[in-house]
Amino acid sequence: MVGADPIGLEPLDERACRGLLGDRGIGRVAVSIGAVPAVFPVNYGVLDGDVVFRTTDGTKFDAAVRRAVVAFEVDEVDPLYHEGWSVLVVGRAEVVTDEDRLARAGRLPMAPWAPGPHEHLVAIRPAMVSGRRIVQGRPA
């Protein structure tokens, strides 16, 4: 199978990845706290091609303020039928302060993961987008 790697995962092109990113509700953000990696679930949306999510002061916000390179991952996996895909976005996180973008983000169907105040909007501008789909059976 053309494009399949030896473990049965078929690379997805960037357009397919961006399509899958669209509206999945929950993804995971990976950041480094010092040398230690951490992963958090977030409710996210896509705004002008950026992955955006709300957060309060804390690890994720600190990473955004520092304009850290973070990873964002979203997937859909059916373990029973061995079908699924995963998309990975890597880019700098930054706090959104533009009033127009904040207003438009407010109209996205995006709930914060947890109740309570979520004062900041963080955007990840994709520098790299990659993804993989599980292919049935072993590639040649």
Next chain:
Amino acid sequence: MVGADPIGLEPLDERACRGLLGDRGIGRVAVSIGAVPAVFPVNYGVLDGDVVFRTTDGTKFDAAVRRAVVAFEVDEVDPLYHEGWSVLVVGRAEVVTDEDRLARAGRLPMAPWAPGPHEHLVAIRPAMVSGRRIVQGRPA
């Protein structure tokens, strides 16, 4: 609410986290490739308190060989009802070579995420385990 942080997430103690880790099927492993973070879904199991998953040569395997510090995250989130939890494990990844452990891992209800050869078993020995549960309503 005692123990709740300002964004409505209640910390879970280590025992609760290890209970939730038990048998969720799919989690996400975060590794760094150079300075760039990446996240991958894996089918996992728990063996002797370690998080274990199968993989082939590649990013996750390379991290294990290097005995890198990696993060593993598993969550269950219901966006509609604002309920859920997430557990984060941080520890060194290493390739399992012990025959007894490999045999016991073979009896775990753990499928590889993708079909095809998955030649290596990687274990993450938890150095830090933390978790959070969403609490309903705003903490005081």
